[in-house]
Amino acid sequence: MSGTTPNQKTRTVxxxxxxxxxGSPVAVQSMLCAPEGDAGANIEQVQxxxxxxxxxxxxxxxxxxxxxxxxxxxDASPIPIVADIHFDAKCAIEAAWRGASxxxxxxxxxxxxxxxxxxxxxxxxxDIPIRIGVNAGSxxxxxxxxxxLTLPQKLAKSAVEYVKYFERxxxxxxxxxxxxxxxxxxxxxxxxxxxxxxxxxxLHIGVxxxxxxxxxxxxxxxxxxxxxxxxxxxxxxxSLTDDPVLEVRAGWALLASLGLRQRSPEIVSCxxxxxxxxxxxxxxxxxxERLRQVEKPIRVAVMGCVVNGPGEAKDAHVGVACGDKxxxxxxxxxxxxxxxESKIIDALMEEIEAF
Numbered sequence: 203m204s205g206t207t208p209n210q211k212t213r214t215v216x217x218x219x220x221x222x223x224x225g226s227p228v229a230v231q232s233m234l235c236a237p238e239g240d241a242g243a244n245i246e247q248v249q250x251x252x253x254x255x256x257x258x259x260x261x262x263x264x265x266x267x268x269x270x271x272x273x274x275x276x277d278a279s280p281i282p283i284v285a286d287i288h289f290d291a292k293c294a295i296e297a298a299w300r301g302a303s304x305x306x307x308x309x310x311x312x313x314x315x316x317x318x319x320x321x322x323x324x325x326x327x328x329d330i331p332i333r334i335g336v337n338a339g340s341x342x343x344x345x346x347x348x349x350x351l352t353l354p355q356k357l358a359k360s361a362v363e364y365v366k367y368f369e370r371x372x373x374x375x376x377x378x379x380x381x382x383x384x385x386x387x388x389x390x391x392x393x394x395x396x397x398x399x400x401x402x403x404x405l406h407i408g409v410x411x412x413x414x415x416x417x418x419x420x421x422x423x424x425x426x427x428x429x430x431x432x433x434x435x436x437x438x439x440x441s442l443t444d445d446p447v448l449e450v451r452a453g454w455a456l457l458a459s460l461g462l463r464q465r466s467p468e469i470v471s472c473x474x475x476x477x478x479x480x481x482x483x484x485x486x487x488x489x490x491e492r493l494r495q496v497e498k499p500i501r502v503a504v505m506g507c508v509v510n511g512p513g514e515a516k517d518a519h520v521g522v523a524c525g526d527k528x529x530x531x532x533x534x535x536x537x538x539x540x541x542x543e544s545k546i547i548d549a550l551m552e553e554i555e556a557f
Contacts, residue, residue: 212404212436215331215378218282218303220257222331222378222437223404227463228430229437230453231406232446233260233286234275239267241274247446252280254450255465258437260284260306266293269300276301284333291317295324304378306333309364310342318367322374331376334368336361337410338383353388357381358395365400378437379403382410386425397434407435418442419452430460464499467554470515471504478506479526480543488547493554500557502550503532520553522546533557 214224222229232251236243238261248259263272263285276283282303287294291313294305298321305325309318325332336357345356361381368374381396383389389409396405409425412418422440429435440452457463471486486504493502503521505514515521516535523530523537529546530537533553541549 211401213402215404217258220282229257230450231258231437231439232256232449238262239271241271244275245278248279250447251450254447255454256450258282260286262286263293263297269296273300291321294321298324298328304331306335308335308340311340322372333378334364336381354391357392362399365403378406380406382408384411386421389425390428393429393434404436406437408439408441410441412441415442415444423456467493467496468501470518472506474506480524482506492551520557522550
């Protein structure tokens with residue numbers, strides 16, 4: 203399969219109104235991290251996520267007492283909410299009837315296949331999908347203990363066995379699969395194996411426990427970027443120890459960088475050098491902040507000198523090439539006006555709004 207093309211082989215699974223798989227655009231996900239007992243905080247957070255472009259949000263439901271808040275969040279959310287359930291099948295069953303757009307479970311810790319059967323029945327009755335989630339830290343013991351398998355092989359084997367059980371034994375195909383590790387190369391190899399062994403099942407890709415913002419974005423972009431270029435992945439999350447809104451912004455930036463999807467402006471800016479006669483770093487940061495309110499999928503260039511001006515940024519829709527305390531604003535490679543440094547941002551935004 204050619205790169206930067208969503209996988210056409212996987213079947214389509216609907217998470218609320220969001221199609222996952224079947225060549226649909228790669229969906230951007232995140233997870234709520236507000237206290238599970240605070241309905242207001244979770245509703246406020248999911249609204250911020252939706253505004254940032256999040257299309258599916260996951261919410262932890264750690265105990266049955268959490269279901270009342272979960273239900274309120276589902277009712278108020280502008281985007282589908284996935285119930286993240288561990289250890290308690292009854293909690294998953296109840297979440298299915300309380301507004302969940304999907305369930306995320308690990309059959310290995312939900313109570314075995316007998317309890318998993320009850321969850322499948324509930325999902326079937328509510329007509330919602332199940333995401334089978336397998337992680338390196340929670341593999342079933344008979345697979346985890348095998349010395350003849352690599353970690354990617356263990357993860358893939360675990361996921362594939364569950365898929366076979368869901369599809370062949372229970373006749374339930376409304377599933378998505380994830381199999382994550384914190385190691386980038388292990389994650390990549392795992393998903394390569396899954397795309398070969400269960401080619402029709404939509405895959406949720408991500409590097410789990412990726413870390414704080416800088417490290418997490420780098421690790422996730424490397425791993426997920428490789429997979430997406432190979433046509434692997436139907437929905438993604440960039441997992442960060444940070445505000446989940448940043449996860450969403452990073453996810454969109456990744457998709458835009460690969461030419462898969464673009465929701466908001468992309469900034470093209472040079473790294474500055476001794477030729478620069480303006481405070482380009484502050485200028486670019488302020489442009490970035492102002493552009494967060496803009497949802498046009500355009501390319502905006504902020505260049506420090508004529509060397510990196512309209513020439514190198516000629517494919518930008520709107521931009522500025524800075525000189526000595528001034529800037530030449532250009533549209534589609536043509537200079538439309540020159541302004542002093544203090545007026546560059548306003549002039550640039552006016553051209554962006556008019557574009």
